[in-house]
């Protein structure tokens with residue numbers, strides 16, 4: 299379902315089918331709205347879209363009509379015919395299509411292709427004709443519409459999209475659709491989409507009373523409710539414990555800093571658009587921090603450092619604020635304030651190889667502990683314009699490569715794709731639906747140590763420049779939490795679940811004993827509550843199941859008499875009656891093993 303490499307996809311028949319289906323869709327839309335304007339319509343991962351400027355908003359009924367008209371066009375066995383055209387021909391052909399004219403202008407003056415992507419080669423115009431529809435296009439396409447299976451196409455939804463992604467330009471209607479080679483493949487994809495929708499964290503965080511956002515109080519800012527806060531505490535505790543074992547130290551740093559700090563770090567030059575406007579304090583500009591690094595460096599600079607102190611590993615759950623356009627905010631995945639699980643490693647050149655391997659192993663262990671087993675590495679190397687000594691880049695890249703090899707990771711190299719200040723490894727995990735998420739970044743920095751003139755005294759008694767590595771393992775707690783919600787569809791492993799156990803007394807006369815059980819569990823540090831409502835047992839069980847509580851302990855006369863609990867799992871399985879102490883031992887085992895069920 300997910301194409302291996304972009305190049306292979308671009309060459310595939312599936313790509314041609316989708317691209318050609320997008321053209322048929324545009325043809326059908328123009329039949330329905332003869333004065334409609336067409337913009338761009340490329341294939342994308344898992345489908346295609348086309349943007350239109352139409353006199354009215356499209357309805358679901360319109361989509362159905364367009365889709366059946368597309369099937370009729372397929373049945374006409376239309377040829378897709380390629381033709382090169384002169385600029386004059388282009389201007390005449392698309393005279394009534396202002397977006398196409400703008401694209402032609404862009405191609406002729408250089409810089410972009412018909413999908414708005416930058417191009418370097420000499421400008422040339424080409425079109426594809428199918429039936430009476432003509433599109434400014436380079437292809438590739440199918441030769442004839444009979445290559446498209448009419449039962450394997452589907453229009454999915456309409457969304458708003460600014461022309462050229464620019465919010466100052468017109469808002470267009472984007473129809474998303476998809477096409478596959480067989481109805482079976484289409485069905486599988488639609489089922490997958492259904493599952494994606496079901497797991498959408500924006501819905502689940504509401505249903506499970508986890509996190510809210512408040513437009514009126516500022517979009518993109520997450521409010522963690524008690525259940526989510528409990529999970530976050532669990533994640534943070536685990537994170538801190540692992541860092542202690544990994545010989546890290548913790549630091550806490552301020553949320554704002556004077557312009558001097560951000561000028562020295564360079565953020566005011568290269569990161570300004572992502573920073574909030576300054577606030578005036580005593581006539582000085584202060585900025586909310588978009589990153590923690592300069593603060594950690596200030597701590598480093600408080601004393602003359604010796605090689606004997608290195609490596610330093612300083613970690614902080616540092617909350618940062620970055621400006622994101624409101625259009626790109628997306629639940630917990632893209633927010634304006636978030637907490638990075640940050641750390642900076644400062645070491646000597648002799649230590650760098652060990653440190654990189656160590657931090658990579660640490661990252662992998664962390665991701666696996668949360669149930670992510672499929673992990674791929676992406677190595678980004680030196681771009682043309684780069685800060686710092688090329689020999690150091692070389693050493694840094696080698697240490698990253700060796701660490702990847704030592705861990706036998708599947709990886710890809712993005713040659714020249716690194717930031718100007720250093721090479722990096724990103725780790726991407728695959729979630730339960732096969733989607734990739736980038737979590738960990740291990741990033742060298744040859745820029746900040748220069749800018750802040752960081753030094754240490756070496757064995758030779760001379761001052762040297764240390765290596766500095768930024769790393770975040772989970773990325774940000776907000777986004778990581780959103781990914782966990784979708785990965786587990788809200789049914790978190792027992793060690794993470796905000797409420798691990800729900801005690802369910804069948805009748806009021808069982809409440810006293812239920813409360814004793816609750817207390818015993820609480821003393822064992824289990825997260826537990828008792829349902830003392832007047833609902834019937836089945837309703838109580840249903841309620842606990844809706845909230846995806848891993849264990850339900852049902853208590854009736856028999857259990858009270860035996861000093862036991864009847865254990866039910868959220869999966870519906872029954873473990874039968876267990877003495878309270880045995881249940882606690884069972885739960886503790888599942889928790890310490892990070893068991894999935």
Ligand SMILES: [Zn+2]
Pocket residue numbers: 317321339426433434435436437
């Ligand atoms: Zn095209």
Ligand SMILES: [Zn+2]
Pocket residue numbers: 589590591641642768769
């Ligand atoms: Zn940093």
